[in-house]
Each structure stands twice: as structure tokens, then as C-alpha cells.
Amino acid sequence: MHEWFCGPTAFHCLRTPPQVKSLYPLFPDIGFPAGRRQVKHDYDGSTGWANVLGPLPLHAIVRDPSLRRPSLVVKPRVWTGDLPAGAFYDDEDLGITYASPAFTVFTMASQLSITQMIMAMYELTGSWSIYRPNREIQIQIDHMENTRLAWVGGWQQVRTTRGLATSLWKRGPLITTHELLAFARGISGMRNAQKYLRAAARVQGNTASPLEARLSMLLSLPPREGGEGFPPFFANYRIAYSHTAATLAGKHTCYADIFFPATETHPAIDVECHGHSVHDGDAQGGVDANRSLALQHMGIEVIHVTHEQLTDIDRFEAFCDHLAARLRFKRRSKTEAMLNRRDTLRSELFGSWETLGGGLAVT
Template sequence: MDQILSGPTAFALHRIPPQYRALLPSVPFIGAPACWRTVLKESLFRTLIQPPLYCLRQARSACSGAKNLKDQLWLGDLPFGAIENYGSDLQVTSPLMTLLTLARIPHVSDVRLLMAMYELCGTFSLFAPTEELCAALETARSAGARFFEEWRPVKKADGRPSGLWSRRPLVAIEELSSFANEVRTYRCGARFARCAKLVTGICASPFEVQATMLLSLPPKLGGQGFKGLENNKEIKLTSDARLLSGRVRCCYGDLFFENTTSGRPLDIECQSGLVHDRYESFISDSDRMAALQTMGIEVLPLTYDQLFNPEKYHAVCAHIAHLLGTKPPVLDARMHQMETNLRYRLFTSWNTPF
């Protein structure tokens, strides 16, 4: 049990698509003196994982104190399913346990922890393979290797890779809630539970997470505090809507508000520059908007620039508040600072280490 990678290291591993994960070299006993140097000298490992390596230890005597190792001490029994095998000679904390070990790191803010929860509960992952990794993968394929490739790369409009991958959620929302209740009495369990309670649903991209957190978090945390937001809400189409949309039975609203004072549900659609793949239920934006409007649903396209630019963002928020039949929150000086901090973390932290 001494080779358990945790925290930011485990999170980075959970981001890696299976075909690249299979390229990881054999890892020696990293708890032994100086063996971490061998790990970090492995070229492929170094391109995937950056030091320091976070390791879960279940005894004080197992802590190494090495410069490029960060020991996370866990005394007592581990939650059920907390550890997963990662290859033949390595173990990592499960996605849920990884989130809990992140919650135990003081410099990981609540916002960054919440972003991590949204990513592992979402249908996306961020991973940009290096040229060395791409070459190693092609070499392995040429040699006859077969890989489990359920994760799909999302490409830019010009066909180039975006660094965004589409996959099934690694953590179900129900599992997150149940785990939060289970570990509430553990060290930092209350913090974990507090953040888990703020997760509104399954997001398909960082853009959707940014919009969700900015619009749904309470003003004291930097958000607008709009209540009732649902992510990727399934909308069953009427016969007329199916006709307009190409006979698709349903579609999904990115950020959906069912209850408004006008009685018209609001669907906010995140219009990113990437292909917004909805798998079998994809509809062109114009046909989709027309179909939903025949059902009495208000559709509001939201661009990244409208979210990123503070002035445009506040104008959009005022319009959303009008559509919901409410008013934007009145922010005091502290709330303004919290909004600034939230926006900074959301727009700068996705690809930076913890």
C-alpha cells in the first residue's frame, strides 16, 4: 500500500486518455529511498506527470520527506473503493478519493476543488499529448498494439486537436453526494461536502463549468446566485419541434432554468469555438433554437467573449435576471472582490498545476 499516488498527481493521471495511459513505463517502488529519481527520469512519465509526486501514506514511518515527494498521511481505515490499480505495479486514489485528498491540501482553494469536481463529474477531460507521446502511440500501433479508445478528442474547426477530450463521467453526481455524506466527519470532509453541494450537474466542457459557476454560485463566493440551474437538461421535443430539428426525439440544454416568473423556461447555450458534439442528438444551432421556441422555451446563446469580458458579462447577467424575473445581486466591496477572484481562477487555472 506504499505506492498509492494521490492528490494532484492522481488527478493528472485521471485526466489521461486510456491509450496514452497504456504507454506509462513500469514504475519502481517510489517509497524506497531515491527511487522517485528513477521515475522522474523516465521520459514518458515525465511528459505525463510533473513533480512533486503526491503519495498517500498510511503510517508516519512510511513518509519519506524527499524533496520531490509530497506525503499525504492517512491514519485509519480508507473509505470503500478508495484505491484503484493503475497498470501492473502502481496504485492511485480513485476519482472520489482523489478529490478528498485535494480537499486536504491547504493551497487548493474551494474554487479549484469545485472545478476539479465538475471535471471528474463531467463528460470532458483536458489533456494535450506532446509530440513524443504521439510518436510513441503511433509506434505502438504500428507494432500491433490495440488500445481502449472510448475517449474521443474534440477537434477545432480547422481539424487540429484542442486538448479537450470527450468521455463518460468518472464520478456520478449521486456518487459524489453519497461520498460527501460518508466522509463528512473525516479531516477536511466538511469542506469536501460543502463544495460537493454546489455542483449543479454534468458539464461537457470547461466553458460550461465557467458559465455554471459564475451564474449559480452565491454572491458571497463570487457568483450571481441564480437558482434552479440544471446542466445538460434533457428536453423531450414535441412533434412540431422534432420536425424543425430533423426528427430528433430530444435535445439537451446546456444551462437550463425550468422555473421563471414568466412561465417560459430558459435555455442558455454555450457557443464555444469548438465542435459542440451532442452525439446522437446533435442539432444545428438555428434549427435547434427554432424547435425549442415552438415549445415556449427561451433560448439565449452565450459566447466565451461575453463571459470573459467583465462589461459584457454583467450586461448578459442583467438580461438573464430579466428573463428569470429577478434582479442581479447588489454587490458590496467584499462581493466584488470575490467575483474578481472567482473570475481569475476560472479563466486561468484549468491547465495550471494545483
């Protein structure tokens, strides 16, 4: 059989930085018993295949119904019809084929809730990824960094102000929101196609961190789905400074995390998310102050929100009241059903993003 990995296996592979993939040989041919035994033998351990493909069994598309029997190594999914255009691409370094970002989410639709599908889409369309190396892999990544061989393919591990490695990686988006929606046309009529389309329609745009993705979902989803239903906004919106603003900021452009364009009733508003990894420290505080002053000079109001203000429901309610007042937006009163859905949404959003899709959580 040819390894056409899909679902959680493909999602884990899409999350794995090229730096990690470069440490591995060609994947064994699991079309034969010897190959499956080799994978099982190599799977456990500090540098086993679980670091690239996630936990066993591996999810794979098979074209021959005779290969539908699952094993400890492979969980096959028979697909006898035509595959959507652009459903797979090859990884020549590993010798495997795995699903494209859009097809990966589609093949996880039966396993994920709508909220989880939207979360996965935000990660794939965002300029970030979640991957936590184990201790042995991290040592090799650190060595690559020290020898200036890191950042293959534009991937860069985010570190705290103390230099500690995190599970957050910066990289270019793997797919655009437009491509997500375009893919939906190719799967029209298939099982879970409507669920996929509903999720894709909820993605507001390219975010730069999981915190921004969480805030985007909390603000944009309608109250019947647990969100606040705020007016449309742009995520990771590019702003070109005026001459004076550029002098104040020391830069020519910036990117607003959440940007509400100006209307006749309110000014433009930039909502900035502050997480611990990249915003702590005196130096970053000075950058943020300069940036805020530059934007305010241009008539753009800046509102800062922290991780703690998002996770604490009372503080989040106070933040939403403030934002709604600045936007001249009337928040809807929530029914008991809406409040229950809100709690469910927050439970999913603030759970472990690392294990989204059934991935490994490495401590």
C-alpha cells in the same frame, strides 16, 4: 512501500486518457532505491512519466509512519486510520493504485481554494477532461486515430474545425454529484471534510465543457462567493423533441447546456455556451439554427452566450441583466466585498484550467 497515489498525482492520472496510458510499461517499484532512481531517470523527456502522473514529487498515501520522509520522487502523506470506503482503485495496466475521484479531491483540499475544488469536481463529474499531450505523445495519438485504435474507454480528443488537436477530451463522467455528496458522509469529522462538503454542494450537475462549468459557477454561486445567485437550473439537460420539433431539428433529442424550467412567471430557458473549438463554422451554425427553431416551437426560449461575453465583465453584466429580465429575477446589488469576491472568482475561473491541481501545462 505500495504506491497509493493521491492528491495532484492522482488528479493528473484521472485526467490522462487511456490512449496515453497504453503507451507506458508497468510503473517501477518505488519502494526500493533502484525503483526511485529509475523513475527519476525516466521522468524527464518527451515520453517520461510526467505525461501520466504529473510533476515530481509524486503524492502518495503511506500507512507506515517510518516512511514519512519525503524525497525528490515521493511526497508521502501518512494515513494511519481507516481509509474511506472506495478511496482507491487499481490500474493493472500501469501497476499502480491511485485515489478515486472523490478521494482525489479530498486529498487536494489543503492545496486548493474552494473555487478550485469546485472546478475539479465539475471536471470529474462532467463528460470532458483536460489533458494536453506534448508533441511526441500527440504524434502517437494521431497514429492510433489513423489506424482506428483510438477512443479507448470512450475518450475522444476534441479537434478544431481545422482538425487541430486541443486539450479538451470527451469521455463519460468519472463520478456523479450524488456520489460526491455520499463520499462526504464517510469522511465526516476529518480535517477538511467541511471544506469538501461545501464544494460538493455547489456542483450543479454534469457539464459538457469547461466553458459550461465556468458559466454554471458564475450563475449559481451566491454573491457572497462571487457568483450571481440565479435560481436553480439543470446542466446538460436532456430534452425530448415533439414530433414537429424533431422534424425541424432533424433529431429526436438535444441537451441544453444550462436549463431553467418554466414557471408561472417565465418560459423554460435554454442557455447555450459557444466555444471556438466545436461551434465555429457554417455547418455548426446551421445545426444551432435548426435546434433553436425546434426549441422555440416547443415554447423554450434559447439564449446564446459566447466565451467573449463571459470573460469581458461589461458584456457579462449585460448578459446577466438580459437573463434576469427573462427569468423575472431581481439581481442583488453588490457590496464592495462582493465585487472583490467576484473579481477573485473570475480570476480563478478564467486562469489556466490545464494547471488546476498543480498539473503540467504543455505548449
